[in-house]
Amino acid sequence: MTDPSQPSSAVPVAIVTGTASGIGAAIAAELQERGWGVAGFDLRPSSGCTLSFEIDVTDLEQVERAVATAEAQLGPIGAAISAAGYYEMTAISEVTAEQWRRMLAVHLGGFMHLSRAVLPGMVERGAGSLVAIGSELAVGGGGTGDAHYSAAKGALLGLMRTLAVEMAPKGVRVNAVAPGPTDTPLLAADSPWRHPDYLNTLPIQRLASAHEVALCAAFLVEQGSFCVGETLNPNAGAVI
């Protein structure tokens, strides 16, 4: 099947953010397994990527410079996946202005910056695929302590749907994956999401794996040719 997201260069190129660990690292590994060159953006080194950029996705200039460098070294960007993020639980009355701002800056700002940096080239080539990693906590709503995280991820999904409709006529597909609790370093060892009482409420009775999330993202990048503004939900059945 032809893949409209892939430019005509020999090796298709993707940018993935949050590649130092967890879901971002798993997506980078899956795409490389399928023959993609991957530039990984993270605050920390991304050991599993073709190219590693230690940058902060909350800074648009850093993202734009890294995208330009990646493009110069690897070729035109065919796909960009925004997986940079973090999770913390804080009661709404305790969320500080700084916590609120940073949560939005990383999740919503990170995806917005990545989109701003890669879209001009994709639109010019009339081909590309963007994938935002959202969260089940933005699809079904979060619980106690999830206010700032679910608000940021909800805003991310709103941006994704709008970009999807705006970019589809220009040949760029924009979609999201909204994982449920996933077995990554982001999820603390003592997290309530790891407790057997919680896991037993899930239809598959375990956490999602980063590899499952990566397979969903890779589907949206490589196939998913009629998926536009869609959110895939590998959430272990937490939200049905």
Add this chain to the structure above:
Amino acid sequence: MNTPFLTGRVALVSGAAQGMGAAHARELARLGAFVAVNDRKPSDQLTELAQEIDGIAVPGDVSDRSAVEAIVGRTAEAAGDIDILVANHAYMTMAPFLETEIADWWKIVDTNLGGTLHLIQSVLPGMRRKGEGRIVVVSSEWGITGWPEASAYCASKAGAISLVKTLGRELGPEKIIINAIAPGVTDTPQLAVDATAEGVSLDAMRAAYAQQIPLGRIGTVDDIAEAVAFLCDFRISAMVGQVLQANGGSTRGRA
């Protein structure tokens, strides 16, 4: 490029003589599965498809429980217990609500929703023996949004989504993973039927629908087949009870 991740799997696809069902069967076979193709009646089309993909043809009416038992039995005899069910069959007629023939209403519901029930009930024992399974129910964008003069069809397709959500919860603990796909307007032989009913050319029909779709075109059967195959991937269990909407971005007005 993805790997042929369905090697060694046994699949049954209903409504597979033409259109989307035939595309699903070809895609699952391309990815390595043995595929039994079903449609309501025996036909050269169905037999030739089975030959093309090295599968078997298992015609029979899915709204008839005993026929479904036979379909599943013949598939199991040929290749072993079924790992993958794609419930793709559908029947529809359109009419204003008050003019809908009651007999036709029940034929639509009994075929689309009842047929899905029969298929799932019949494949479950085999999937339980295997300790896992994948079920994909082909619903429709109209099962989410509704559509004028398609009340029975929309009700049947919405019912399919509720069935998937329920069985996602009920069968998930047994590693039998069910999901739905809700295709948007897709270029199938049904579109020609619709065009004739509207008194317009097929190209005019395609263009009229494409105008409503941000991607600027209607779907192809291959668009939908690749998404169905994705939902059959045994490496992914965390997606369960979900509805994958492949519709080119006709996102407005949907739930």
